[in-house]
Amino acid sequence: MKTEGGSEEAKRRAGERAARAVEDGTVVGLGTGSTTAYAIRAIGRAVDEGLEVRGVPTSFQSRQLALEVGIPVTELDAVEGIDLAIDGADQIANGDGAGRGTLVKGGGGAHAREKLVGATADRFVVVADPSKFADQLEHPVPLEVLPDAHTVVADDVRELSGEPTLRDAAAKDGPVVTDNGNLVLDCDFGPISDPEELAADLALIPGVVEHGLFVGLVDAVYVGTDDDVEVREY
Ligand SMILES: O=C[C@H](O)[C@H](O)[C@H](O)COP(=O)(O)O
DSSP, X not given: OOOXXXXXXXXXXXXHHHHTTOOTTEEEEEOOSHHHHHHHHHHHHXXXXXXXXXXXXXXXXXXXXXXXXXXXXXXXXXXSOEEEEEEOOSEEEOOSSTTTTOEEOOTTSOHHHHHHHHHHEEEEEEEEOGGXXXXXXXXXXXXXXXXXXXXXXXXXXXXXXXXXXXXXXXSSSSBOOOTTSOEEEEEEOSSOSOHHHHHHHHHTSTTEXXXXXXXXXXXXXXXXXXXXXXXXXX
């Protein structure tokens, strides 16, 4: 479930700036989405100029793009670690209190692999435009769920005062099916006062493969605007 984003110029600046942080001889996590795509293309150009990297894609989309631009791709279980992961976000908490730097991800349904790769990385950098920030998270939280679990998970979400919606596919009848063969429930909890507590509650629901709240994972956010990039360390 995607919300309206910022300008392409802002996304491009954020993505290309993050790509400059990729060092020679490293393994880089390749996130998913329109902002990260600018980073992947920039890494591809650097590879053309001699940069040696291996990319661990987080989705079919990022793998396809990496292959298209010439980044050698590998898998998480074929590397000893990830030096840097670059990824986008659907919403970022910028308040000073609990939950600062917490993300909602999964607008493209890729958050399970994105969390795995981001959590594995020595440094996890998010690329975004200013429209992604909020004082308090309120973006619906995507849950990747086992296909036959969607009704019971939806009931559990309602018990947590959330409103679940099975994500429909745009160019196919029926629901979105993730790269892992699962379904997605977009769960509206309204303003989320305690993201850490909600993340813990969601993680305990049987049938939930992964939820889209990223708590305590991000190291920095590169915020692109139409004429600059601000780096916010967390
Ligand atoms: O599943 C998709 C991801 O979490 C994306 O990183 C997120 O939706 C942000 O994408 P975009 O940069 O296109 O706004």
